Amino acid sequence: MVKICCIGAGYVGGPTMAVIALKCPHVEVAVVDISVPRINAWNSDQLPIYEPGLEDIVKQCRGKNLFFSTDVEKHVREADIVFVSVNTPTKTTGLGAGKAADLTYWESAARMIADVSVSDKIVVEKSTVPVKTAEAIEKILMHNSKGIKFQILSNPEFLAEGTAITDLFNPDRVLIGGRETPEGFKAVQTLKEVYANWVPENQIITTNLWSAELSKLAANAFLAQRISSVNAMSALCESTGADVTQVAYAVGTDSRIGPKFLNASVGFGGSCFQKDILNLVYICQCNGLPEVAEYWKQVIKINDYQKNRFVNRIVSSMFNTVSNKKVAILGFAFKKDTGDTRETPAIDVCKGLLGDKAQISIYDPQVTEDQIQRDLSMKKFDWDHPLHLQPMSPTTVKQVSVKWDAYEATKDAHAVCVLTEWDEFKSLDYQKIFDNMQKPAFIFDGRNVLNVDKLREIGFIVYSIGKPLDAWLKDMPAFV
Ligand SMILES: NC(=O)C1=CN([C@@H]2O[C@H](COP(=O)(O)OP(=O)(O)OC[C@H]3O[C@@H](n4cnc5c(N)ncnc54)[C@H](O)[C@@H]3O)[C@@H](O)[C@H]2O)C=CC1
Ligand SMILES: O=C(O)[C@H]1O[C@H](OP(=O)(O)OP(=O)(O)OC[C@H]2O[C@@H](n3ccc(=O)[nH]c3=O)[C@H](O)[C@@H]2O)[C@H](O)[C@@H](O)[C@@H]1O
DSSP states (O other): OEEEEEEOOSTTHHHHHHHHHHHOTTEEEEEEOSOHHHHHHHTSSSOSSOOTTHHHHHHHHBTTTEEEESOHHHHHHHOSEEEEOOOOOBOOSSTTTTTSBOOHHHHHHHHHHHHHOOSOEEEEEOSOOOTTHHHHHHHHHHHTOTTOOEEEEEOOOOOOTTSHHHHHHSOSOEEEEEOSSHHHHHHHHHHHHHHTTTSOGGGEEEEEHHHHHHHHHHHHHHHHHHHHHHHHHHHHHHHHTOOHHHHHHHHHTSTTTOSTTOOOOSOOOSSSHHHHHHHHHHHHHHTTOHHHHHHHHHHHHHHHHHHHHHHHHHHHHTTTOOTTOEEEEEOOSSSTTOOOOTTOHHHHHHHHHHHTTOEEEEEOSSOOHHHHHHHHHSOTTGGGSOGGGSOSSOOOOTTEEEESSHHHHHTTOSEEEEOSOOGGGTTSOHHHHHHTSOSSOEEEESSSOSOHHHHHHHTOEEEETTSOOOHHHHHSOOOO
């Protein structure tokens, strides 16, 4: 029986390995992690991450050919293929701080693999890493290997949170990069055979190592660039009376451009887009390509601009101050169908409003109060380290309260902001919400999910990203 071990039981390691276990009953899969609470949760009824469809698969396979364990060394030693899916955060100090990828966790995993191995292994980069990381990993493994042979493959993951299981079941492609040597080709073939259990062969792309590593950074950069492009247009739409949804539709029907990923928003979030682009920018700078670096940096700048613009729009609409006003935040996760808050635009919007002394009342169907308080008090990039290295008990931000109900959160509020596109926000009773709010009652829709005409009929002053402005908003000084 082929044995697979995955180091890192996170948003990627957990779902990816669960699907491999489901699709390959003849393969034994162990997912290991240094975080005891995380592994305990994987072995319980309350999985550590919320992902539609995941629980069913884990229940089907756990204890049969899918195991979660903190005994990292044992499972690595026994495995034929070792996936490494650990954190690759942005460096916060030292050389490349604020841009470069911090490979501390990757390096320690590689050293441990070299230490404990007693047989040849294929080591697979599943984490997103800077191009040429495989070279460094190879050096660590080779210099510590006591004669054991390792083949390094790059097999970046393209799943998106909230749709991870369907993405893994029907990936647009699986990408495998390896050394162009007989041993390298053989290793690529071995991994290809695993995926071929459910992915059509013509969708399994094989490349050299560097192309695979760079393609992952490139794909995320292209995706984020689309959002920044449409968000840049949204600002122009508001100034001109064009409607960004209509513009995006008209542009997206061009088959060369395509309709997906053109939803204007309060800004993109998630653990990877910003981190990976910053990393790309750093790599370009290190390779003497400042113009290319500047080009990609602009994607982040527009994203920051969009988040600031949203906060400024709220404050300027509300007589230029939100001091002591209650602002209800609907949605804190970085997108719907996930409880993940990493780099969610809600953090920046809330911090911006808190900076203007607002009282904030937050409701999200999947995010806990502890997580929200943690996010609002944590330093930039601290969130992307293993749990046990994060601040233990967050300082409570006093002007923030967290509710378990949208009606409770919006009661007596001066304004409501929709920051995540949860489906349930579309069908709330907005008449009831309006009746219980201070007047004038404002709604700022950062996701363009609400029925603007209906809200205006009820009496709300409505702002929707990239849509023609209410007369009220037009008359307010444009601090945006
Ligand atoms: N979250 C996502 O949707 C995607 C993430 N990625 C990439 O995958 C990688 C992992 O991301 P996530 O799963 O989101 O992170 P995560 O933070 O959810 O999981 C990483 C896990 O690795 C564990 N870990 C760290 N060092 C370890 C070590 N030395 N030994 C054992 N366990 C260790 C941590 O405790 C943590 O549970 C990152 O490089 C990310 O860029 C790629 C595609 C999608
Ligand atoms: O490397 C990664 O981590 C992953 O990053 C993204 O996946 P994810 O961040 O989970 O979610 P997306 O659906 O891409 O959304 C990212 C952010 O962009 C926002 N977004 C997305 C699409 C859109 O049209 N507009 C928009 O504002 C979302 O609300 C969210 O905040 C990519 O889509 C995955 O392919 C990739 O594997």
